[in-house]
Amino acid sequence: MTVEQNIRYSWAPSIIWSLWLIGLAAVPVLGGFDSRRLLLTALLSLIGLWAAIQRSRLPMGTAGVGALLAIAALGLLSAARSASFQWASLEVAYTFMLAIAAIALAHELARSSTITPASVATAITISVALCCFTVVIAIYASLISGMSFRAPLLTANFANIRFFNQYQTWTLPFLAAALVTGSPFVAIRDSFWRAFVFTIAAFFWALFWHSGGRGTEYATVIATTFVAISFGAAGRRHAGQMLACATTGLVISLAIYSPESATNAHMADTDLNGRAYLWLIAWRHIVAAPWLGIGPMQYAAIDTGLASHPHDAILQWAVEWGVPAAVLFVAGIIYLIFAWLHLARKILKRQRGGPHPALIVATTASLLAGGIHALVSGVIDMPASQFLLVTVTALAGGIAFAHRREIAPPDKTRLERLKNVALLGPMLLASGYISVFTVQDDYRRVRDPAPINIVRLRNTYQPRYWSDGTLTGLVRPPAPPDKPRRDTSSRPATAAK
Template identity: 35%
Template sequence: MLSTAKNHAFFFFCSAILFICAGTFELSGHDFQRLAQFVIGVLSVLTLYWYSVKGLNTSVFKLGIKAAFLCILMGGILSSLAAHQPLWAFTELSVLLLCSAIASAFAQQRLIHGVQLDRLFIGFVVFICTIKTLQFLSATVAAFLTSTSTLDTDLLLEGFSNKRFYGQFQTFTLPLLALPLLLVPARRSIKAAIFILLSLWWMIAITGGTRGTWLGMAAAVIVAFCLGRAGRNWAGWQLAAASAGLLLFLLLFSLLPAWLGIEISNFAGERLNTSLSARERLWQQAWTMIQERPLLGFGPMHFADIWNPVGAHPHQAILQWASEWGVPSTLCVAGMAGYGLVVTGLLLRKKAHSQEPVDLMRLCLFASLVGALTQAMVDGVIVMPYSQLWLAIIVGWLLALHERQIPAVSSNCVLDRMWLACLLLAAGLILYTILRDFPHLEDLRQQSGQSFGGPFLPRFWLQGIIAHPPE
């Protein structure tokens, strides 16, 4: 047991941080999750440095992918230098580098420790979803037992600054929860318990009313269904659990309240519409920015440098990247993402009849990534710190599981040290930003409220607007 804890210390530390900042304790919300992202990023850099010293670092990228990433990095540096507020632009670039470090560290961990780490990871996902489900159910029971005549479902979703951020977390975890249901050796009692948990997790996703989660999971189910037998089994379990979750939702938040004479506020059924929720204004601003500066964009994070009352980011990943980093950088990112998705999809088709845990794990991770990328087309998945953490972990794990024609080889020592130096600089800049802002966040929020008014618009911090107040 002690040996296992020592070998997986990085994983256990990161899991503990993810658990704490998901709202189980007081340290939750956007700003604390940004701190958690920084801590996990620093742990990842230290882990990569340790592997480099021990000669354990392995390269998981092909030369073409490395070249594309270098182009993105150089484009980001040029865009940041030309930005209105270079310090904020380099801060956003540093967040990207730390996310890359997190993905690399988890990939290295999986390559070294193998299938045992898969079991620990899925066990952690089951654990954190169970805790969040119990938290939701206890809040629901407490709400029904009070004498109030109105029940606000938004108040049942604890631990996140916005229920959409909760929905993003569910988009990552719903696909992963189905893995034990696909494993043939799993006992029937375990499968029954997991199906109940998955159904309840779906009920919470429906109650939250986050349409991006519904859209992302719909896309994941459709794509998985096209990937052969294993994908169809996964899609079948998800549809069954979603149906059970919908029935539970109708029972708890429609039939029971009607019988008790309780009015439901923020009912999820009201979200069944085609409204863009003012996203069209954000998309129009992003499109205007792209037209004005197509090559380098306005600079990373600089959508938030042009104030609007709706959002500090466009709620659309492609428009955000193009308006801030430029069209060439966007094409590089889209090319890398598309290549990874196609290659992984083809591998899943090839392994469609496999019952090996590693192949089923790859399927669930792929579905999670498809769902998240789909949601990123209408939501801030690539902006929110907790979602960025999960995205980095999912990508890193998929990289580690990918089959290669030749084994992963040790990375070049000089390039390895240069990469670590970049990561240390990125961590240092984010640390500077935290030390500068975090003790004064409340004052900064009040100043922003006096200057601009309106609600908080999250970006790096919960109040993410970086535009200077009008004279």
């Protein structure tokens, strides 16, 4: 492909990737849940509008386009039957745009000569470094103010410490890769870069040990074990780097805190912490409305007294979007995972060319860990985690597109034009809807005082999309048959951990 064709048929110029990576770096620095959500919404809208205006080649097969549109159609049908069409449609549009952003960024990564897989991995490392910097500031502030060290204090920029753990699930594998790949900057020696990364990684692990992120623990152990077994020497080296960082982090945690608080007792806890209750609620609604569900985001309208999502991605799709949509979601994810694993092994067998083996292993470990964690937490809901979901997925997709050389100019066939119209139209509508909704909601619900009532206060700290993400008290949810009696006391809700 010529340079002229590369520019003409690119989904987005490199400035789009640059803006996205700047946003990713800002994720741990921005204060509050709303700031991340607003930034993510702006970037999703920008990517969608640019791609729609360009009317570029769609880097998807007909089956992929059909599956994506089918899921969106099922979501809209479910939204039409829900108690709040505007909120349900928001989740449909948002989910659609997350997928579009991952595809668009992957396609541009395969074409770009300035943004490479290594630079994306470096941006993730820098994001973690900025996160650690904000924690150091919090520790310093606590020292000069006489406050004691507490886990929430050390993750002050995250609305909930479990959102911080979700951020760790995605990023920890890339710190291990950065120790192997060497310095990405000409002015910095490899030895200095590795020392810097190891210091950041050890401190990041120390925060993990103290925070008690059990979901991150299980997901990381399973993913690391898998790559160590499946990817030969590169996988074992990754596991060794992860173990070294984790062990050093434990030593640092013991040095900072007392032995009793250095490792959170929650790490070894086998209790479901309310998840069984949330899963039972989801199951009852699935049985009551299996085909189209109760409506996207409408689980947040149920006064569970605990959380605005069922802490399981598959159950969330099934209860809200319906079983058919959940089957399409899961089938598509399984297909993409197996396709990536096949490609990753093929790339690792090559002696030369392509991304560094450590980067391939880290991308695989991050994808697997994020997917596993989504089965016990709200990984698919929170803005920091969604930022990384799109980033890591786009990274894998960009490597795959480049390897398969699927960067030819668009065909002028009728089928290709039909695909453009079929996908770009909904993309333009989705971009516009999430933008308009965000502006109105930011003005009406975030800036204006929220109505005060016991039910609303009990669910305030379970955000789903905005700071007061719960729909409880705003929307009357459908009641499943034989609905169990709920505690209506005024005690504050405790998030499932």
